[in-house]
Amino acid sequence: MDERREKNRVALASVAAAVFLTGTKLVVGLLTGSLGILSEAAHSGLDLLAALMTWFSVRVSDRPADGDHTYGHHKIDNLSALVETLLLLVTCIWIFYEAVQRLFFRAPAVEVNAWSYGVLVLAIVIDFTRSRALLRVARRTRSAALEADALHFSSDIASSAVVLAGLALTQAGYPQADAVGAIGVGLFVVWISVRLGRKAVDALIDRVPPDHRPRAERVALGVPGVRRAYDARVREAGPKHFIDLKVAVDPALPLEAVHALTDAVEEALRGSFEDADVLVHAEPDAARAEGLDRAAPERRDVTAGNTALVERIRGAAAEEGAACCPEITILEGEDRLWVSLSCELDAPLSLDEAHARATRIELLVRRLSERIASVVVHTEPGTGATNRR
DSSP states (O other), X not given: OOHHHHHHHHHHHHHHHHHHHHHHHHHHHHHHTOHHHHHHHHHHHHHHHHHHHHHHHHHHHTSOOOSSOTTOSTHHHHHHHHHHHHHHHHHHHHHHHHHHHHHHTOOOOOOOOHHHHHHHHHHHHHHHHHHXXXXXXXXXXXXXXXXXXXXXXXXXXXXXXXXXXXXXXXXXXXTHHHHHHHHHHHHHHHHHHHHHHHHHHHHHTTOOOTTHHHHHHHHHHTSTTOOEEEEEEEEXXXXXXXXXXXXXXXXXXXXXXXXXXXXXXXXXXXXXXXXXXXXEXXXXXXXXXXXXXXXXXXXXXXXXXXXXXXXXXXXXXHHTTEEEEEEEEEEEETTEEEEXXXXXXXXXXXXXXXXXXXXXXXXXXHTTOTTEEEEXXXXXXXXXXXXXX
């Protein structure tokens, strides 16, 4: 059985289990008047909705990337978990309200019988079976939706045990125990909701574990030929990692060797991060130009007001064979100018040759005005690789 079919099968089995448990608890809760069992029915009802969302999620999240979803559909897993959290919190509000009403304003009779105990024991057995099956597949496939569903069924085991204790105390002559047990269920569900919600929000806002960035850079540095690894970025979507980072290499390497080196870095990162989509950007190690500090408050963008200088910069770049310069930025501060430009070169060049060409363009641009304090040149060879000075 392939991975996708297995995920679909276990999710559909959870839907069936949730339907059975919700219906059984609801009938027994209405017949006995037990708020604890009714709160369990509501909890299972939310589990049913969560199981349906999980089933939908695993069917959609594995679809390949398309024109509208270039990173794929994996974040449907995380969105599903967030919606489940909100629904669980709504359920808790009803449980707390009804419990307070029964404790302080009205005390309906609760009939405790064999059906009351039987439905809860049966629920614990089914929840235990389903949570183990879901967690096993979730760990193998790294599915966030299946993991959340397993957590739901696991929470039902504990909450059913709380209600069982409440029913036993009610039968022993403590009628408030049923409502107290329901509050215990509600508090447990809130705790589960906070865990699910935090994890879902972290994924949706691209927050990743703090060790991921240094880990990516450490793995890249382990590849022979990589002098530095920096500016790593990692994001997660469902079970997938998206990683991009820069590596500094010998500027004398030909483009073919650089391409082979970046392939090796990508392969190493895929071995360290399961199910990873990796993009590695190579730069010549010798090219450590002074960067433009866009965040500096004393510098402002004056590109639009210097059209004549912009055209002269393009002309200087054309003298060194630049086909075009689509991006030119001029910042001004303290009567000084900081220039950044991106140039496209027609001829295929090694990193060393591209660096030399960028250096000559930089010198030509500096001569255009005594006010120019710094020039940063980005060159893009015809192969599509980007070299930077």
